[in-house]
Amino acid sequence: MSLTANINTDVNGNIIIQLKGLLDYEINSSFKREILSLLFSYPSSLVTLDFCGVDFVGSSGINMFVDNINAVNSQFTSRVRLINVKSEFIKIFRLYGLKNLESIIEISEHHRHRSLDSMTE
Numbered sequence: 001m002s003l004t005a006n007i008n009t010d011v012n013g014n015i016i017i018q019l020k021g022l023l024d025y026e027i028n029s030s031f032k033r034e035i036l037s038l039l040f041s042y043p044s045s046l047v048t049l050d051f052c053g054v055d056f057v058g059s060s061g062i063n064m065f066v067d068n069i070n071a072v073n074s075q076f077t078s079r080v081r082l083i084n085v086k087s088e089f090i091k092i093f094r095l096y097g098l099k100n101l102e103s104i105i106e107i108s109e110h111h112r113h114r115s116l117d118s119m120t121e
Contacts (some may be wrong), residue, residue, distance in 0.1 A: 003027045003054075007038075015047040020053030025061035032068040048106075052084035057092055066096040067103050073104065081106055 002022040008014060015038055038047055057065075072080050083106045085093070094101055 020051045024058035028064040
């Protein structure tokens with residue numbers, strides 16, 4: 001199963017991308033281009049990647065994904081955020097050098113204690 005994305009906007013005009021499936025090497029070729037396109041098209045919007053439906057983060061693509069998020073957030077002053085990220089994915093993002101991890105990942109109260117513990121391990 002590949003990764004699919006459902007794009008919505010909230011009442012403030014911010015963009016929410018609900019991801020479902022597998023995050024691996026194959027999605028990265030178009031990922032950065034699509035995120036940049038959204039940020040240029042909607043310059044005052046935040047882009048939130050909802051990881052609720054992500055089942056697997058493949059090691060083959062994680063480095064490129066992290067590099068893409070770091071590059072986009074560097075260029076657009078941290079306008080890309082991640083939500084509903086499983087604690088095991090947070091550990092992987094930390095290992096691969098996702099910058100400003102604590103400020104770009106929003107943790108729901110349900111997962112807050114477990115995820116924060118994993119962020120400090």
